[in-house]
Structure formats: C-alpha cells, structure tokens
Amino acid sequence: MPSDKPAQKDAYEMILEAIDVGIYKPGDRLVESELADRFGVSRTPVREALQRLETQSLLARDGRSLIVASLDHNQLAELYVVRSELEGLAARLAARHAAVEEVQVLQNMIDADRKLVEDPAALARANRRFHRQIHLASHNRYLVQQLDLVYRSMALMATTSLAAEGRGAAALNEHQVIVDAIRGHKEQEAYDALKAHISSAFVQRLTQDSAANTSP
Known part of the structure; x- marks a missing residue:
C-alpha cells in the first residue's frame, strides 16, 4: 500500500542549489543546525549532505568549520x-x-x-x-x-x-x-x-x- 507521507527532502540537492544560485558564496561558513532549520529537515541528512559535498571538493575545511570552496x-x-x-x-x-x-x-x-x-x-x-x-x-x-x-x-x-x-x-x-x-x-x-x-x-x-x- 503506497504511503501518504511526502517524500523526504533531499538535503544534498537543496544545499547544492543554494550554492548554485548564490545564497551561499565561496568562503561562506555552513552550519549544520542553521541548514537544518532553513530547509526544514533533520540534522542527520544535512550532516550526510555536507560530508558528500566535502568529498566532492565543493566544501573545504577552515579549522573545524566547513566553508564553500573557491577555485584558484x-x-x-x-x-x-x-x-x-x-x-x-x-x-x-x-x-x-x-x-x-x-x-x-x-x-x-x-x-x-x-x-x-x-x-x-x-x-x-x-x-x-x-x-x-x-x-x-x-x-x-x-x-x-x-x-x-x-x-x-x-x-x-x-x-x-x-x-x-x-x-x-x-x-x-x-x-x-x-x-x-x-x-x-x-x-x-x-x-x-x-x-x-x-x-x-x-x-x-x-x-x-x-x-x-x-x-x-
């Protein structure tokens, strides 16, 4: 029987789109809790999305923080x-x-x-x-x-x-x-x-x- 629940929002795609349209620019710090609030999702998919984006070199480490990467x-x-x-x-x-x-x-x-x-x-x-x-x-x-x-x-x-x-x-x-x-x-x-x-x-x-x- 199909579920009536709406599909889980894809945090990865939402963060990627926010970077693409310039909501987050190179050098901007991304905070897990703030992203979860902005996109209305739990922190777990946000954390997984940030890890994926870092692996793809779209995010970079600045100390303990993750920032939007820039291109040299x-x-x-x-x-x-x-x-x-x-x-x-x-x-x-x-x-x-x-x-x-x-x-x-x-x-x-x-x-x-x-x-x-x-x-x-x-x-x-x-x-x-x-x-x-x-x-x-x-x-x-x-x-x-x-x-x-x-x-x-x-x-x-x-x-x-x-x-x-x-x-x-x-x-x-x-x-x-x-x-x-x-x-x-x-x-x-x-x-x-x-x-x-x-x-x-x-x-x-x-x-x-x-x-x-x-x-x-």
Missing part, C-alpha cells in the same frame, strides 16, 4: 579546458541530433534573454538554462552527466562574467551563432562556435579576477 587560478583554468571540450562536443552532437522543436526552444531562449542584458544575475541563470538545453539536445546521457558535474563546480565562482560591461549582449550574439550552426546541421561550426564562446567567457573572467586582485 589553476583550478579555474583546468575547469574551463574540460568545459570547453565537453560543451563543444555537445554542440556538435546537437547539430547532428537536435529536433526542429529543440532548436526552436534555443532560439526562443535567445530572444527572451535579450531583455535581460541589464540584469547580470538573471542573465546568468538564463545562460545556464540555455547551455543545459544544448546539453540535452546532444541526446547523449553520459555527456549530459559529465557536464552536470562541470556545472556543479562552476557554482564555486563568486561572480559571473556576464556582469562585465557589454559582455551580456556579446554572449547572446555568440549564442545566436551557435544556434544557427545547430539549425543548419553544421557540426564543426557548432563545435567551433561553442568553444569560441567559452574562450571569450574565460578571457572575461580572467580579466575580472585580475582587476579584483590588483585593486587597492
């Missing part, structure tokens, strides 16, 4: 190398396999996102949805799983490159080039366009980090 320069560079190759492959496969309806959804996203260029936080969320749609359009579940792991680590970036002056509009123009290649079933062009897009984002992020580290 080398980790950031390594992450972008992997992201570039995997996302390029996703675009290539999307150009081969995407249904007409999937391409239309991507186009609709670009059209809607142009209204968000003055709101970097909202545009960053829309950007993740756009890239996720390309991942799904690749029709390769194993690639999608690996990209999910990459994007999980990207949640450790404290700022978005889309906040830079002019970057939002430029990124959307780059998205259009990617979608045009996917629509035309031009696999190599889609691959190259996606990799160029990631490269531009990486350059912008390095520029932001350099300015932040040299400011008085």
